[in-house]
Amino acid sequence: MKKVQLIKIAHARSGDKGDASNVGLIARKAEYYPILREKVTPEAVKKHFAGICRGKVDRYELPNLCALNFLLREALGGGGTVSLRNDAQGKTMSTALLRMEIEVPDDLAISG
Amino acid sequence: MKQKEFIRIASGQGYWGDLPQAPYWQVSKGPTDYLVMDYLAEVTMSILQKQKSRDPKLGYAKDLLLVIEQILPIILEKNIKVITNGGGVNPQACRDAIFEIARKAGVKGLKIGVVYGDDIYGRIDQLLEAGHDLKNMDTGESLRTVRDRLQSANVYFGAFPIADALRQGAQIVLTGRATDTGLTLAPMIHEFGWSERDYDKLAAGIVAGHILECGGQSSGGNFLKDWRNVPDLANIGFPIAEAHPDGTVYITKHDGTGGLVSVDTIKEQLLYEIGDPREYITPEVIADFTSINLEQAGENRVRVFDIKGKPATDSYKVSMAYSDGFYAIGTLTYGWPDALEKAQAADKIMRQRLEDLGYKYDEFHTEFLGYNSCHGPLSPMPSELNEVVLRVAVRGKDREAIDAFGRQLVPLVLTGPPTVTGFGAGRPKPQDVVAYWPALISKELAKPVVEVTALK
Numbered sequence: 001m002k003k004v005q006l007i008k009i010a011h012a013r014s015g016d017k018g019d020a021s022n023v024g025l026i027a028r029k030a031e032y033y034p035i036l037r038e039k040v041t042p043e044a045v046k047k048h049f050a051g052i053c054r055g056k057v058d059r060y061e062l063p064n065l066c067a068l069n070f071l072l073r074e075a076l077g078g079g080g081t082v083s084l085r086n087d088a089q090g091k092t093m094s095t096a097l098l099r100m101e102i103e104v105p106d107d108l109a110i111s112g
Numbered sequence: 113m114k115q116k117e118f119i120r121i122a123s124g125q126g127y128w129g130d131l132p133q134a135p136y137w138q139v140s141k142g143p144t145d146y147l148v149m150d151y152l153a154e155v156t157m158s159i160l161q162k163q164k165s166r167d168p169k170l171g172y173a174k175d176l177l178l179v180i181e182q183i184l185p186i187i188l189e190k191n192i193k194v195i196t197n198g199g200g201v202n203p204q205a206c207r208d209a210i211f212e213i214a215r216k217a218g219v220k221g222l223k224i225g226v227v228y229g230d231d232i233y234g235r236i237d238q239l240l241e242a243g244h245d246l247k248n249m250d251t252g253e254s255l256r257t258v259r260d261r262l263q264s265a266n267v268y269f270g271a272f273p274i275a276d277a278l279r280q281g282a283q284i285v286l287t288g289r290a291t292d293t294g295l296t297l298a299p300m301i302h303e304f305g306w307s308e309r310d311y312d313k314l315a316a317g318i319v320a321g322h323i324l325e326c327g328g329q330s331s332g333g334n335f336l337k338d339w340r341n342v343p344d345l346a347n348i349g350f351p352i353a354e355a356h357p358d359g360t361v362y363i364t365k366h367d368g369t370g371g372l373v374s375v376d377t378i379k380e381q382l383l384y385e386i387g388d389p390r391e392y393i394t395p396e397v398i399a400d401f402t403s404i405n406l407e408q409a410g411e412n413r414v415r416v417f418d419i420k421g422k423p424a425t426d427s428y429k430v431s432m433a434y435s436d437g438f439y440a441i442g443t444l445t446y447g448w449p450d451a452l453e454k455a456q457a458a459d460k461i462m463r464q465r466l467e468d469l470g471y472k473y474d475e476f477h478t479e480f481l482g483y484n485s486c487h488g489p490l491s492p493m494p495s496e497l498n499e500v501v502l503r504v505a506v507r508g509k510d511r512e513a514i515d516a517f518g519r520q521l522v523p524l525v526l527t528g529p530p531t532v533t534g535f536g537a538g539r540p541k542p543q544d545v546v547a548y549w550p551a552l553i554s555k556e557l558a559k560p561v562v563e564v565t566a567l568k
Contacts, residue, residue, distance in 0.1 A: 011337035011376070015385040018250055018548065024383020026376075028337070051489035062389050062402050065379050069389055077477065081155050082547050084439060084477035084505035086485035094336060096487045 001103040008110050010036060012094035017071065019079035020055070021090035023097050026067040033066040039102040045070055048100045070097070116145075119303050121296055121320070121353045125149040125196075126327025128156060128173055134327060134350050135179045139186050142366035144352065147187070148295040150325055151176060151198040155546045157289060158263040158433035160200040161233065171202030172209075172286075180284070181213050187283070188219065195274055195295045199286035201231050201264065204563075206286050211567050222567040225277025227287040229561040230267045232430070232553070239557070246430060246551040258434040258549060265432040267553060270395030271317070272308070273560035274298035280564040289431060293321030293394055296353060304357040308396070315399035315421025316359035318392065323363055323381055323416070324351050330363065330381035332371030337380070344370025349412075361416045362409060373412040395428055395555075397421040427552040436547035437474070438514040439507040442521040443481070445534030447499045454529035455480055455502035461528050462504065465520055471513040473506045501534065507545060514542040 014023040027033040042057040055073025077083035124135035128151040151173040164171030176198035203226040246255040266289035297317035332342040349369025354362040389401035403420040479485040481501035
């Protein structure tokens, strides 16, 4: 197994839903989707966002788009209009998730 | 009237403050049948409600008038219909202002439709007394807890009342609080005669609406996968939905414009601000985002098809805003060397001075721009920063405490760590916190009103 940062095998977009941040994680190639599905669990994401996400993490699968959708509850300092954060709407939570490292098989070719 | 083979619905604004030239580009750079523009964010209604309380002729998106002034001749010449929720809390006043523009331009017979009935601010006490608690969808609390601080309350209506206004011949439809997706779905209902039971087709229109509702964000803007290779963003073409009667939609943009429409740009937008993808709830239908198929059908052309939907719920969402204290935000820039260390020391000094003066806050939030304001504790410590911006922010119920915070910031320049600048904006002033209260209301309790008027 080797370690790979999610940004190499996925792209993402994030935004806000009240005090929850939504992060959509999309496999850069269809063959990466099962790996994302296996490794990027709600527990792993909650752990990754320690100190940012105070609530629970829900995960939804969109196999048709080779994508996962995460809802990070209590992650935006009270939400869009109350939040004092520079990123009150969670626009950069996408790349915060893409910092995460996961283990992948040694023979997985990474490109694109 | 013979049914059209397809219609082109163009997104002109993704939010109030979006690219001002986009609406004109959409009606002038290529064929368009409908122009849809979203102006309302969650707290916009409370700002508009305040404006209306000061002047009964205000309370709508004033920028819309500038757009209409610019595009009116061309939409009349090409018979392009305009649909927008820029009517805010006063679509009738917005209509009158547009009629005034048309009158000055010598236009006769212009038909404008307004959709209202969404504003339930004046009915809140009556609803509460009748036992409708309008509970907060997130916390479960009764609206009574913030009733005395409530600033606006609007029901999200959908596409059907807009389609009704189109049926009555409106050239421009102005709504109050309508869903962003409904603006795009409405012309499909109108042109193709879809009914409230055409769940899959309605869901297709909703998905098209979701793709269009943030303007350029589906046509190459904010595209994370490969932003460097998006051509000519300066002239970005906003997305256009080419809708067909069977519910198939092609997303495209005008020829010769910049930006990019690809399966990947559409995927990123589909995942934007959604919850459970199998249950995308709108007033018309529940759309299943896990049924969406995408296929690159040409250059800057994506086919969106096979979408499934199921019957809508029996309630509307209500968006309410209430006053919740004050906040202030201030920044100072610290230069090399030891920029971060100096900014951290300044933050500490400021906190101590305010504490010594006895001020308390619900929240005192510090970030260091250039180091951690985006990713917080996930940000690796850089070896050395050339400069860093200290950003401090406070929130609380006591306006005086917030004001005191403002008075303590700039003095740090001469009474704190060295080489600090960027205080040109002066003392940060207290601002109102407007908090959001989402709730549900039975569809029986809120009925849209549609009114189409011709300019005499």
